[in-house]
Amino acid sequence: MDIIDSIPTSKTLEINAIAKKLKSQGKDIINLTTGEPDFPTPEPIKEKAKEALKNNFTKYTDSKGIYELREAISTMLKGKGIYFSNDEIVVTNGGKQAIFNSIMSILDKGDEIILFSPLWVSYIPMVMLVGAEPVIVETKFENDFLPTKEDIISKLTDKTKVILINSPNNPTGSVYSKEILEEIAEIANKNNIFVIADEVYDSLVYDGSFTSLYGMVNEDLLIYVNAFSKAYSMTGWRIGFVATKNEVVYRRIAKLQSHTTSSTNSISQYAAIEATVTDNSKMVEEFRKRRNFAVEKAKEIGLDFVNPKGAFYLFFKSPVEDDEAFCKELLEKKLVALVPGSAFNANGFVRLSFANSIEILSEGFKRIGEFLKENI
Numbered sequence: 068m069d070i071i072d073s074i075p076t077s078k079t080l081e082i083n084a085i086a087k088k089l090k091s092q093g094k095d096i097i098n099l100t101t102g103e104p105d106f107p108t109p110e111p112i113k114e115k116a117k118e119a120l121k122n123n124f125t126k127y128t129d130s131k132g133i134y135e136l137r138e139a140i141s142t143m144l145k146g147k148g149i150y151f152s153n154d155e156i157v158v159t160n161g162g163k164q165a166i167f168n169s170i171m172s173i174l175d176k177g178d179e180i181i182l183f184s185p186l187w188v189s190y191i192p193m194v195m196l197v198g199a200e201p202v203i204v205e206t207k208f209e210n211d212f213l214p215t216k217e218d219i220i221s222k223l224t225d226k227t228k229v230i231l232i233n234s235p236n237n238p239t240g241s242v243y244s245k246e247i248l249e250e251i252a253e254i255a256n257k258n259n260i261f262v263i264a265d266e267v268y269d270s271l272v273y274d275g276s277f278t279s280l281y282g283m284v285n286e287d288l289l290i291y292v293n294a295f296s297k298a299y300s301m302t303g304w305r306i307g308f309v310a311t312k313n314e315v316v317y318r319r320i321a322k323l324q325s326h327t328t329s330s331t332n333s334i335s336q337y338a339a340i341e342a343t344v345t346d347n348s349k350m351v352e353e354f355r356k357r358r359n360f361a362v363e364k365a366k367e368i369g370l371d372f373v374n375p376k377g378a379f380y381l382f383f384k385s386p387v388e389d390d391e392a393f394c395k396e397l398l399e400k401k402l403v404a405l406v407p408g409s410a411f412n413a414n415g416f417v418r419l420s421f422a423n424s425i426e427i428l429s430e431g432f433k434r435i436g437e438f439l440k441e442n443i
């Protein structure tokens with residue numbers, strides 16, 4: 068139990084739970100902690116789930132995922148210029164399990180994985196769970212939270228087995244440029260290092276276009292992860308996937324999946340077939356409006372931040388050194404819930420989710436502005 072006892076609980080889920088509890092007690096909470104779209108899942112996807120139920124599609128499935136969904140994912144990816152056949156894809160319980168299965172299928176005890184900080188809350192615990200070593204490359208506010216080639220090279224050792232890239236990034240909203248991705252791919256290819264590409268926010272990009280790592284990293288070294296959660300407002304359906312042309316890693320991931328969860332939920336898988344042909348551009352457009360609104364308001368109240376190009380987070384410098392104290396006091400005094408940067412290995416920063424309506428965001432920024440005037 069030592070390993071499990073040593074890993075922290077998910078701070079984002081914890082804070083979200085506190086905010087939800089206060090709300091259920093009748094408090095007028097503005098909850099800007101959420102890491103999920105506030106839109107309902109599109110109707111055609113829900114209809115497809117009803118069809119699955121009607122047809123009694125309620126039994127165990129192939130542990131790699133139903134053939135029809137893997138085929139549909141393969142076709143969807145082709146549209147993005149990404150080529151994986153159905154037998155190179157494993158459907159998982161969200162992107163989260165895709166990442167965990169990948170980490171567990173590559174890293175042995177003592178192996179090192181390069182992670183870029185600020186980072187998503189679950190990466191370090193996942194690495195710790197397999198007894199491997201997270202090696203952190205700090206990215207800088209001044210550099211749009213993007214790493215430099217030199218920083219990565221300085222962390223390489225003969226134990227480096229994986230580099231994990233998350234673009235668009237949670238919590239910073241940064242989108243990795245083609246140039247930096249090429250540099251990372253070159254390092255990986257030259258040193259025979261696996262790359263896990265966590266691209267779960269790939270369709271939520273507001274400036275310019277998104278560049279995938281696919282095609283840059285040698286086929287045998289790339290582990291590609293994506294999910295339906297963020298892009299189609301399907302967080303609760305728990306459908307993600309991992310794709311790789313590395314047959315050894317693929318077999319391990321599939322085996323792990325079969326022994327841990329048998330398969331993902333049959334109804335969700337069936338519904339996700341519809342998601343692969345769903346147009347989410349209206350939702351993306353709405354997120355772009357909210358991003359622009361959040362940026363404008365954050366400037367107005369004097370927050371210091373990097374313009375988020377993707378995902379749905381605004382990551383700003385904490386107005387006081389202790390980001391946890393700032394978030395706690397803001398919640399107590401103004402009933403606005405935000406996530407302290409320390410949850411993302413980034414002390415001194417705060418994450419605000421703009422996956423909320425303009426009305427909610429407007430009230431949230433108003434209260435944060437008042438708090439800053441009264442307390443800072």
Ligand code: PLP
Binds near residue numbers: 102187295297302306
């Ligand atoms: N990767 C990143 C960067 C995330 O922010 C999340 C969810 O918050 C995930 C992966 C996992 O997403 P899912 O809900 O599909 O498991």
